[in-house]
Amino acid sequence: LQHSVRVDLAERGYDIEIGEGVLEGIVDFVQQRHAVSHVAVITDSNVDGLYADAVADRFSDADIETHVLVIDPGESSKDPEVAHDLWQTMIEEGCDRQTMVLAVGGGVVGDLAGFVAATFARGLTFFQAPTTLLAQVDSSVGGKVGVNLEGAKNMVGAFWQPAGVLIDVATLTTLPDREYRAGLAEVVKYGVIMDEPFFAYLEAQADAINGRDSAVLAEIVRRCCRLKADVVEADEREESGRRAILNYGHTFCHALEAATNYTRLLHGEGVAIGMLCASRLAERLGRIGADVTSRQHALLEKLGLPLTAPADLDPDELVRLMWRDKKVSAGKLNFILPSRLGEVELVADPPVGDVRDSLGLGG
Template sequence: MTAEHEIVRVQLSERSYDIEIGAGIIPSAADFFAARTKISHAIIITDDQVRPLYADTIAAACTAAGMRTTLLSVPAGETSKSIAMADRLWNESLAAGADRKSVVIAVGGGVIGDLAGFIAATFARGLAFFQVPTTLLAQVDSSVGGKVGINLPAAKNMVGAFWQPQGVLIDVDVLTSLPEREYRAGLAEVVKYGVILDADFFAYLEANVDAIREREQKVLTQVIARCCQLKADVVQADERETTGLRAVLNYGHTFCHAFEATCGYGELLHGEAVSIGMLCASRLAESMNRISAEITQRQFKLLTALGLPTAPPQVDIDQVMAAMQRDKKVEHGKLQFVLPSAMGKVELVGSVSTSLAKQAISDGQ
């Protein structure tokens, strides 16, 4: 593969699949799908913003390739990851004549990937599906690994499944159309990979801030490919989050999900909440003498240089703590956090005191 074109293989025995990363590859999406599974009926699920940008093009390509194509679109945003929207899509799929041979294609950001994947996992007891992620956040994180689901009003991603795609097609050119705020939000998950798994990658990000901010194609291809490889390594080792290894991917997310729930979904973009949450987790690790202040400082400097927020929102900390108690990582009422022990290494730490967790938030406000 060239520096502008990479393939990452996710090795999961009979559920293995390719992540293809390149520039200008959306027009050949139908070939990518057809090479991996026989498609007579394609159900493309997208949102109202992405539809005219990319989903219409993919739908036309699928039709031209001889596939019967159904295009379903939902309102953009986190609120579409709901029971009501899933119900609507199940019924629209049924009305379009979907059966067990239909294939779902998710074209959009993380919300669409999660929602469309959930439809694929549940309709007719499971349909094949593909991911075409169109945001940086989805490209480096949510499109890889098979986690799909919807939100309950009081808890994010609480209803869902593990359902691996047949393949993931990542076109870095789509990032040129991404609003600045959305693009920056995706960078938080990129930084996360460096902190949790790869100190050299973190240093690479520090050295290439300008190129990343300017969305340079070559650097982005390498950054996305490295993130996908790191995530693939984790998913291969712990596909269904049974050994605890996959929990490292939740660095900053216990704080992040609590901020999102307390502020109301959509107030903070997920990546923005991840940025703030990582620093809270790092301060918590510092207060427990697990790391030096320098590790928190490096994260703060890089996140700031990439234009991400770092201060917790001005919300009631007791409400945030209550939201944390609903986190999927809580066991028997005890808070658990993924905390760094060195740059490139994190661990799941249990029975963390509520007062230290509160302090980690207030110290950043």
């Protein structure tokens, strides 16, 4: 069973093909969209042996010159120096304006490879085969690529849309349990911010999701890509503000990540905790009833996600970290808060005491 999502953008759109085992058809998928003569596959050392090497072989077998460039796994590879190493290697491998860049891996590989594609020789055609749930439902739509600077995530980058995205949900079978569950947090987010029936579907399918049922996963990834595409189509360059709804749970999450030095929580784990904080904040402000929070709590719990901020964190420090981000949005601290399940609204500068109490850390 195969699904297709069309992302319609102002300049040009692209297709996301989703299914079990679709990576077998990657050469056709690319050739239908691009006259490919030379491929630079970018991957990390975990995904290389699992999937990227086999993907590269398929291009070689089709008589297309192919190189595999392998980076170290992990966020620390989203670094200008790693990008520089890749540019250099690409020159040594004879890459030029005709080279197509194919990212095979998670969000780190996608963001970095996309950045290298956007910049090498003033921009190369870029395809993506995301292999983590997070990358499949989040980074494969939106075109944001980039690297981190010291203390400033995604500070150097571009909008660089792929020419096509091929999502093989079979790759999720090898994903470590924590990474898989972290991806599910962003899945739940889509239901809360814009699709109550999808949220109910996730509740009904929780056992199948925990069992990594591939048909259910293909449907989930399709739905999330469609929802994100709807948002991105309406606000391609993050100008109208519509895209901000995707930040539900993220103001709290970013503070939790910073307070734990980006080491103790995976991003999706921070999102799960952050969504519950945001929902409690909406409750405190009288915007929703307790049922909206308890349904999220129950679903996230069923999916094995953390539900509370690490107890040793200082709520005042977290509040300070959140308000430090203020400068980026014209002096206001904006929160995306649910107005009901399936709908969110932007709330600027809620009382700091309510934000603090929503952390659930007491004190």
